[in-house]
Structure formats: structure tokens, C-alpha cells
Amino acid sequence: MPHTAAEREIAEELRSVRPERTSAYLAALRGARPAVLARLWRGLVHEPLPWIVARVSGSDGVTLRLVDGRRLHGPPSDPWATGTAVAALELDGVPYDHPARLMAALRVPGGARFAAELDHSVASMALSRTARRPAGPPVEPWEWEQRSPDGHPYHPGCRSRPGFSAAEQLAYAPEHRPVVGVRLTPVTEATVRGPWPPEWRDGTAVLVPVHPWQGAHVLSGRTLLHGPRAHPLLSLRTLALDRTLHVKTALTTQLTSAVRDISAYSVHWALATSELVERVADRLGGRLHIARTLAAAGAGTPDLAAVLRESPYVYAGTGEQVVPVAELPAYFASHSPRERLARIHAFARLALGVCLDLLGLGVALEAHGQNLLAVVDAHGWPRRLVYRDLADIRVSPARLVRHGFPPPPLTGRLLDDDPTVLRRKVLGCLISGALGPLAGNATTLGTLLETATRALPPSPDLRALRTEELPVKALTLMRMSSGGEQWALLPNPVVADPVTADRRN
Template identity: 60%
Template structure:
């Protein structure tokens, strides 16, 4: 019998009060949620450069981790690209454990207590997300309906559904997978930074109206918030789609998955320049990729009170086409030819490598990257959104005669490793890996897709080196280390004995 964690029990008590009809489905969903989070955690333990893992041994009966203190952790083989829950239980010195938070607590690693609390929250939130799904469902029609099909969150992060600071009632009211309609607040300000064209409908005379997420209004802001527009929450939770209108990215100063979701003043300052620049660069992809434009951005001098208005991706669909976030591809049965995954991989790699060669590395994970599907379900183009985390190489741009924008800060780098990590880690280790769902399926798709691609130095690096990916668990266990920490995954298109040398 699994003893319920504190968040699991607390969620059950809250559900009994606010949605008693979900109490039984929630309890039934808990074992599967634990297995899903434990599988993500086991993937991290198997592949990330954790300092307290001394060595790893793969055998016929699974994978054994020898810890620096002499203990032994055993579990199944960890496919780095699997998206199913394959680790319902692991053993620590022969003692079985099916609870990810309990495992981290038992390991006693530095900074493990805070991470264990997040894992417990992730399990409870994931069970809640699964419990609230309808038994039957019609096919999505609008873009926001596709977004709300993504129930399990990040396919590889153990904190896939961690929402500390959100009550059960707030998750039900604001979580996209629960399919609510959210009434945004509106803060009127006199003095603010504006870039781009702030819409007239978000002005009140001489004052600027900043859309405010209701959670932010209640828990963070001192500024009075008045009634704003209603909208549908998207995958990131803080970004919402207006009915028949643009998307609004709001500040949300809490930790979701890994990051605190405010909007930096730096990103507001750069938003118009980056948007115009990316519109120019995307024109060099010969129609492979469009970028949603930032229409306007505003900050009242604080990351806690800011907003961005940008185009909806659907505007790039032609008659009969659908625009689907890559993260949603696995959530419904779409018509697919036998070679569909290879066709999609070829399209995504062609666009991503072309932009990388020009001097732009996209953060092309399943949330930022969308695919345009024809009426028959064939992938025909891509749409990219949210430009805050791209990387721009002035040297590469100059080689192609493209004007270098007036950018500064972390976005600008000529470091080849940093540029390739940004694209490969998000596109292969994220979007394509999660769509394939296993190393075998990803290997088959990539092996076919790369045959038709130009042989550039970037493609050579992709084919000949282990695949970089963010070490998401190590990053959560390293609060004093700024920036990203990277792991090296077995490359699905390399020979296994070469690809896994860093294992």
C-alpha cells in the first residue's frame, strides 16, 4: 500500500470540498501519475551528470546505478526518448520504491528536500489533471482546443505538472487541461514601457491597460485590477487565447515546472526588435517556417506587471489546413501516412538547420513549435512562437549578409556549442523525441529524414555527437548554478557503442 504524500492527501481534502465528483477519479489516477513522474525521474537519474552517481551498469535485467556512498539503485532500462510510464517501481538497496518524492528523500542528495516537495506536487497535480478529463471528446477545432489536449505537461521533466502555490480550485479554474474560460484582470497604469503597437482596446484614454492573470492579481500584485477580457488558457498557462483574436502572454510570478513565469523588462525592451528581425530571417526559409509577430508589449517597470500581445498561430493556416502544437500531436488520432513521422522530422530539421546556418537557434520544443497540417494530415509548414529564448549569432548573420539587430544580453552568442545545444536539445530531444515516443521510432524517422538534408557542419555535429539536452533534474538540484546545465543523451542516429560512451 502506498502511503499518500502530503500534497496527495491535501488535494484529496480540497477536492472533496470543491469538486467531490472528481474525488474518486483523482484517487484512481494517483498510481499512474506516480509512475509517470517516477519514469521521468528515472530517465534523469540514468542520463544526467549527477555528481552523486558514481557509475551506471546496464544488464539484461535493467539498469543499476552505483551511488557515491556505496548504495545501489536498480530499475528498468531507461529509454531517453520514451514518453510512456515504464518505471512503476525502482529498488534502492533492494527496497522497492514507487514514489518519486520518497525516492529523492531517501537518496538524501543536496537540495533534495525542495525538489522532493515539487515532485510530490507534480504527482498530485498530474492525477488531478487526468481525473478531470472527459470520457469522450470531439476532435479539436480551434487552436486553443488543441493546446488543452496536452494533459500530462512536459514529456520528460519530473516536475511535469508541478504548480506549487496553486490550490486545487485554482488549478481547476486556470489549468488549460481543465478547459476553463478565464476572466483576466486589467491594471490601468500611467507610466510604463511600451514596445510595438499597444492595441487601442487595451487603453483607457491616456492610460494603458495591462492584462493581468487572476492568480497574479490575487497573490502578487498590489496594483488594483479591474475586469478584463475573457480568454482560453494555453499550454504555458500564463498565455491565453482571446476568442477570435490574438494571444496574450501574462506575468505569472510562480514556479511552474522549472521556471518562475514572470516577464522580464529585458524581454519587453527587446520584443519589437526581435519580432521584426525574426520576420525578416524567416523569409529566408523558402516558406518552411513562419513566426508569429509580437504586436505589442508593455511593462510597468516590473517583471510582475507586464504583458505581451502576439499573433495567433492559426492566422498562418490556409483553407483546409490546421495548425497544431507539436506537443499535442500525440493526444489524438490524426490521419498519418506510414512515413509521416519521417516527413515531419525532415521538415523540422530542414527549417531548424536552415535558420541555424543563417544565425538563429530556435528553442523549438513542443510548446513553441507548431506544425501546419494539410487537409489530409500531411505536415507542410511550421509556425514558431515566443521569441524570448532564441539565440542569435552576429558572426553567422554577417556571413549571410543579414543585418545584425541591436540586441544584447543572453540572446546574443557566437558560441557554436551554445547555438547547437539550443536547437538540438529542444528540437530533437524535445519536439521530435516526444512525438516519436521511443528511441526506435525516433531513430527510424531521423535516419530517413537526414538523407535529403544539405550536409552542413551543423548537421555533421548532429549526426556524429551525443545529443545535448537540458539536465532538468540536476538544474533543480543546483539552485546556486545560474543558466542551463547540459546532459548528453545517446544519439538515435549513431551506432549504440559510440553514442553512449558518455553514459
């Protein structure tokens, strides 16, 4: 099995820093390649890529005709399937078993850069799969965020971590369960919102928390002091300082779909946004908690800023746990198939009801598997939701005012009254980031959406969910272009009688 550049780089470093992991890493490549190739094939089959001019499905799979006349053939692709593997794809009869090599061979705009990301994604996934898996249930709440080695179930760049060496992944990535030493850097004339901790001040200077990777690679010229020890969460750059307090740091590198910095805009509006969403969420009768933004500080540049946030785990009552939605498939796996399906349906009813009700009031959450968490009782039933990280929500001033709220005290990109934008934000994230992975295939997802929406109050947003194509982020297209968010529209799998659905809505 000839190795690619990223695979060789990590293997060579492991031989130097962690030789005992090298053989496990090389063995894990055999599973990581088809896992990432399956994610890439999903994007090629279902996203509006401009260099694919036709898609033909047959009994033996799907054939894509490229703009230059070549043909790419592979197996059937269910856009909602998870845990799948594709052994190889054939480009004009030549098999390719590595996603990076296939992307390079396609010779399409943006392909060379994306091929490098796919190479990193395979290599990093294989390294993640060498992590020792927990033997029992979590002891500390953040341990729920450190259990999955594979990342986003649909994103071909699910484990791409450019700029991270093997040693840095082992030191900072949540699946390896390290303890991370936060750095503090003094900033004079910092922008501060909220009560900044007095222990993080030095005279007139504010001590801003810095991720150690950021300190080494981006802020190496600054004074960096040793700060508290913390535990990395699903987003890697967000760290649990203890059971009650999390810190979101800037990490100026490309992880999955975005560079993880913190804009001056986000710092400026952090508290106002949190306070607004809390007020609106109060209308939902306790079904949704907002992990409050407590303070934010920055130097006016996106590479040096931090946000202090309430831990979502403080909302667990006696006998309850708070589980990130991305980890619900693993959490529900301990139940029998029938019990598991019942709990998935209960979660879908709760999540769709909460998100659509909040959208109707004027707040569109980006409710994917990292940002949305479920409060589950001692028997595994979802009872309430917690939402964290308000940086990319959307707020509709018109809807808020219509429901008796004052105009939002915000400006800029968070505000939008366009129903299409608002629905894409909510449904695109909730379905592709939460419900799709729980369902695991299109048929189950259709049944899940149908049963979960039966009793919901009629609204234009609900009608769109039940009758229109489903928006999902075009994850492959986004990585091959520079146009920001891009969208694909997938066939709606809702199993519903049109007459009944029309009468209901």
C-alpha cells in the first residue's frame, strides 16, 4: 500500500515521538481511506459541482459524466448514510482507492488544494483511530466530547488538521484525551465585554487566553504566560476549564469548513447576542437552555480573542446527563434496537419542536452535533436541550417584533429576515448535523421527520420542511471554492401523504 505525503509525514514523526503507535497507525490507514472516500463520493454525487454535467444511476451504482467527457463510476450513494466505506472509484476504468489521489487525477478547479486536505483527513483519521477507547461511561462531563475518532460523518475533510503535527494532534485533539495548558497573553487597550475574571488581569492589561497551538504558530512573538489546565472539547479549540466554565479560543487554521478565529464583531456583540437569545428561549417553557456567554475579550484582530462561556453541563439535574448530539448515536447504542429507535424519535420531536418554535419567534440556531446537546434522564430519554456558541446564528428582527420583542440591539451579519436564509441555517444544520446521523439512512430519516412533525403547530417553516427539498451545506463544493457557505438541495425523504400533509399545514 504506497503511502501519500501526509501519511508518510505522520508515520515518520510517530517513529520518532511515539514509536509504539506506528504499527497501529499504519494498520488504521486501511480503514481511514475508504471512510473518507465514501464522504467524498457523497459530495460528488449529491452536490452542485460545476464540472459534473450528468449523473446516471443504474443497478450497479452511479456514473458521473465530467465536463471534459470523462466518466467517474462508483456504488449507490445514500446522502444520509453513515459509517459507510467505499473501496474504490473508477475514473474512465482506472480504480482509485485514495480520495486524495482521485481528486488530483480529476484535475478540476480547486482540486489540488482539496486533494491535500483529503490527504490530511485520511492520515489524521488513522491517527485518531489509534486513540485508546474509553472502557466505561464518562466520569467527567467533558468525556462525552472525547469519544469519537472520526469527526463529521458527512464531511470529506472530517479530520483535516493542516498545520498540526502528529505530536500536536496527540497533545491537543479531544479523542486523545489530553490535558491542555492554556496560555495567557497580555493585551493593552483590549476590547472587553462582560466581567472579565480579575485573575486574568495584569494592571491595565487584559490577559487573553490563547490555545497553545496558536501561541506556537501564530502568536510566537508575543509574551505567553502559563495559564490554567483544560480539557479539549469536540470543536478542539474550545476547552473545559472545569465543570462550569468553558473558553473558546482563536485557532487560525482550517478545520473542516472554516478557519477557527474569532472576529472583532463576535467579541463586540457576544454578550448582547447571548442576552437576546436567552430572552427569546424563555418563551419555550424550559425546553431549551442557552449556555450563556459570560465575557469576551480581544485585541481587535481575529487571531487574538477569547470567549468565556457557561458550561452546558451545569444544566444536568439529579440523575441526568448532558450529551452532545454528535455523541447520541453512541449513547443510544447501549439500548436495545427498539429502545434506541424510541429514544431517537423522542429526540427528533423535541429538537424539531424547539428549533422550529424558536425560528418562528425570530432566532435561527445552527443546531448541529457540536452546538446542540441533549439533557437525558437516568433512563436515556431526552428531556431538554442545551445550545452553545451563538457566533453563527441568525436573528430576524421582523419576526421578533411580530412576537412582541423589542428590535434586537445588534447590527451586521447576524441579522437577516430572509426566510430561505433562516430555514437553511436551522434545517440544514439540524438535519445534516443531528437527525441524519442518528437515522443513518434516507428511509429512516424520512420516517423520523414524518412522525416527529405530525403534532407540531402549522407554520410556513414546517410546511417547507415537509414539502420542499432539504437544504444541506455543500461541504465538498465549499472546500473547492472561495464563496463561503454553499448549499445543496436533496430530495425530501419525508414519508407523508401529500393530501394529509397539505391539510395539516
